[in-house]
Amino acid sequence: MDFYTIFILMCIVPSGLSRILDASPANVFSVLKYGAVGDGSTDDSKAFLNAWNDMCGARYNAPTLEVPAGKTFMLGSVVFEGPCKSTSVRVSILGNLVALQMSAWGSDRSKWISFANVNGLIVDGRGQLDGRGDQWWKCAREAKPDVSLWNDMSGCQRPTSLAFHACKTIQLSGITSINSPSNHFSINEVDGATISNVHLTAPEESPNTDGIDITDSRNIQIEESIIATGDDCVAINGGTSFINITNVACGPGHGISVGSLGDKGGKEDTVEEIRVQNCNFTGTTNGLRIKTFAAGTGYARKIHFDQITFQDVKNAIIIDQYYCPHGQCEGGASSNIRLSDISYTGVQGSTTELVAINLNCSSTVPCSNIFMNGVNIVADDPGSTTSASCSNAQGKAISTIPDVSCLEA
Ligand SMILES: *[C@@H]1O[C@H](CO)[C@@H](O)[C@H](O)[C@H]1NC(C)=O
Ligand SMILES: *[C@@H]1O[C@H](CO)[C@@H](O)[C@H](O)[C@H]1NC(C)=O
Ligand SMILES: *[C@@H]1O[C@H](CO)[C@@H](O)[C@H](O)[C@H]1NC(C)=O
Numbered sequence: 001m002d003f004y005t006i007f008i009l010m011c012i013v014p015s016g017l018s019r020i021l022d023a024s025p026a027n028v029f030s031v032l033k034y035g036a037v038g039d040g041s042t043d044d045s046k047a048f049l050n051a052w053n054d055m056c057g058a059r060y061n062a063p064t065l066e067v068p069a070g071k072t073f074m075l076g077s078v079v080f081e082g083p084c085k086s087t088s089v090r091v092s093i094l095g096n097l098v099a100l101q102m103s104a105w106g107s108d109r110s111k112w113i114s115f116a117n118v119n120g121l122i123v124d125g126r127g128q129l130d131g132r133g134d135q136w137w138k139c140a141r142e143a144k145p146d147v148s149l150w151n152d153m154s155g156c157q158r159p160t161s162l163a164f165h166a167c168k169t170i171q172l173s174g175i176t177s178i179n180s181p182s183n184h185f186s187i188n189e190v191d192g193a194t195i196s197n198v199h200l201t202a203p204e205e206s207p208n209t210d211g212i213d214i215t216d217s218r219n220i221q222i223e224e225s226i227i228a229t230g231d232d233c234v235a236i237n238g239g240t241s242f243i244n245i246t247n248v249a250c251g252p253g254h255g256i257s258v259g260s261l262g263d264k265g266g267k268e269d270t271v272e273e274i275r276v277q278n279c280n281f282t283g284t285t286n287g288l289r290i291k292t293f294a295a296g297t298g299y300a301r302k303i304h305f306d307q308i309t310f311q312d313v314k315n316a317i318i319i320d321q322y323y324c325p326h327g328q329c330e331g332g333a334s335s336n337i338r339l340s341d342i343s344y345t346g347v348q349g350s351t352t353e354l355v356a357i358n359l360n361c362s363s364t365v366p367c368s369n370i371f372m373n374g375v376n377i378v379a380d381d382p383g384s385t386t387s388a389s390c391s392n393a394q395g396k397a398i399s400t401i402p403d404v405s406c407l408e409a
Contacts (some may be wrong), residue, residue, distance in 0.1 A: 043104075182208045185213070187213065218242050246276075256289070321339070343372070
């Protein structure tokens, strides 16, 4: 190419490009058009918020906020606030997002990217969210050098990577989240969500990096996902109902937990209609866990675990109604949270601890209608056999290994 050809191309190509860009559908709001740089080190928060505001205010049918592929956008704490004009809005995350370094954060450190009061929200794409958790984990460890106190966030509040609050009908799919400072996703006061094909990872020893935390929400489906973190894969907290978890691979981490319910002050919590199906646990400290503080009232009922496999899991099936993470609760108190209608069917695999089933229920409100069928949990060590421990539980166990003495055969 000679100089003149290059010169002519330089004049023609940009106008041609802008025609192509203009030809993109009017309902697509690319963050690049709002000045986002995407070099991984410029704070693009303002551009994202401006793009969101225009998209959310658009009367088009299903407008889309687009985060283009091939770039990395750095964001501080951003809140995408609804309600939006259209009944359905989409955020297409094709590129990568990286959190502002910890030292540059302001005083509100509760959430990195959050959506509030948005209905009919679709968040999809193959992009990756990097919460840059290592700086925050270090802060947590320095604030509370005693590992058993990590759950206590005072001293070093850490943001959730992606939070949904007061939303209806969400679809979240495809994205990857790595190294969240605390929870990867939190779902709070949401009615209706499908979370599928997400991949959440953080190192096994990272503090409080739950995969998905659900509180005060209903009609939630989590499916076809991989969750490998330092804390619970999914935590189902108080105020939840109709939660399905299907085809999820969990581990490392602390397993799938209902709770902790109640608290050391005696809070009321309710949980019902939970289905965990076709899930695998590999190298987790717990498999299927229900935990309640000794103080607390309410109930957890209609909880079904079906077709579960364990490999190298520590506490495979555990109900702990004396949960007290930092030894700061009333000694010897008995929980008033009533657990009932809990089933374990088609549950098999291996444990590292010999007590494979531990039902430690409340002496004031015993667990009722626990049902086991087709449970077979063996020891990792081929020379050892597993056992069950059971107190204050009533129900039925058929074809269950190890034998659970307090349940009817
Ligand atoms: C959960 O699964 C049950 C049984 O398969 C189904 O009836 C229900 O609609 C599912 N709930 C959600 C929120 O997808
Ligand atoms: C669980 O493990 C089984 C057997 O290895 C496999 O067929 C299945 O796809 C796994 N499921 C998930 C959700 O990883
Ligand atoms: C049940 O919980 C009580 C109170 O924390 C504890 O002392 C006991 O060891 C637990 N039992 C089992 C089998 O874990």
